Amino acid sequence: MAVYQVITTPDQVLRVKAKAVGKINDGVFRVLDNMKDTLYAENGVGLAAPQIGISKRLVVIDTGDNYMELINPEIIEAQGEQVGNEGCLSVPGTVGLVKRADKVTVRALNRLGEEQILEGSGLLARAFQHEIDHLDGILFIDKAIETHHEPI
Secondary structure (H helix, E strand, C coil): CCCCCCCCCCCHHHHCCEECCEEEEEEEEHHHHHHHHHHCCCCCCCEEEHHHCECCCEEEECCCCCCCEEEEEEEEEEEECCCEEEECCCCCCEEEEEEEEEEEEEEEEECCCEEEEEEECCCHHHHHHHHHHHHHHHHHHCCCCCCEECCC
C-alpha cells in the first residue's frame, strides 16, 4: 500500500465538489486502501479523497472505535447540536470551534457496493459531517465560530 501526500490549503482541489463513484472496482479499492494507510500515518480521524487530490466521493474514518469506508456518503438525518474544536490534516496548525449536529444518520455504499445506514453521535457525528463537507468543497474553517493557530 501507499501513503499519499495530504493536500493543504489554499489548493483549489479542496474547494471542488467531488464526483460520485459510478463503479466500484480495483481502482476504488486501491484508493480506499491507500487512504486508510494515509489516515493512520497522519494520525487522523477521517480523510476524504479530495484531501489527497482525488475528486471522488470517498471517505475513511476511524474514531478509535472502528474503521469505516464510505462510498458516495450523504447525511439523511441530523439532530441536536454540539459545539467543539476541530482540526484538519488539510489545514495544519489551525483549530476551530465548530457547531455541528450531535447525531447524524448517513447513507453510503461499502466496498461491496451494498447500501449501509450508519448512525453516529458525538465525535463520530462530527467526523461524518466534517468529511462529507470535504466532498462538497467545504472546510471546517468556513463554519468555524472562531479559529486559533497551534504549533505544528
